Amino acid sequence: MPFFDGDDYHPESNVLKMSKGQPLNDEDRIGWLKTLNELAINQSKNKGCVIVCSALKEFYRDILTVDIQNNSKWVFLHGSFNQITDRINNREGHFMSSDLLKSQFDILEEPKNAIKIDISLTPNKIVEVIEKELLKKSEFGLFGLGVMGKNISRNLANKGFNVSLFNRHVVGLEENVAINLKMNL
């Protein structure tokens, strides 16, 4: 599967700004996020891909998944501030210094719908956990999210079961149930 580092898609101006130790703001990031979204859409027409980037805020992640919400998966590599600072300080030849890290932690909105992985694990173990999570099969399949389906699926999801859902096209009703359920998982 193709792999892309989001850093390679920053415009020169963003790289320059970060090299000077200045954090990017929303305005700096929006064009970059849209570029990554285009990349993801194009790749989704083939085998799909893995993109790594700082998707710090919920609305950044919304931009990244425009038109591909239903076939995107989030993996959140989670580490403490001190641990990441140490790793950045030991990394050579990269434009980002650890001074920018605080600004990133300050705005981080942790994703609720992601596979969350502790970066203390070895890279091999991290890949193993991601593969296992991605290949996890649903334990229940539900057709129809009316009154009964809605409550059954919420109960199952709240008890930690993996649920696959199918709903008819009823604009603004069944979709909302499905979206809210997905966001709350």
Ligand SMILES: Nc1ncnc2c1ncn2[C@@H]1O[C@H](COP(=O)(O)OP(=O)(O)OP(=O)(O)O)[C@@H](O)[C@H]1O
């Ligand atoms: N699982 C790991 N165990 C030990 N060291 C790691 C692990 N993952 C990354 N590192 C080290 O941490 C440093 C930062 O890793 P890397 O550059 O891959 O992070 P990144 O998320 O791409 O960072 P950035 O967002 O700044 O590009 C590197 O020196 C890397 O070797």
Ligand SMILES: O=C(O)[C@H](O)[C@@H](O)[C@H](O)[C@H](O)CO
């Ligand atoms: O949105 C951002 O602030 C940037 O994407 C940064 O996250 C850096 O590019 C990265 O951390 C350095 O590798």
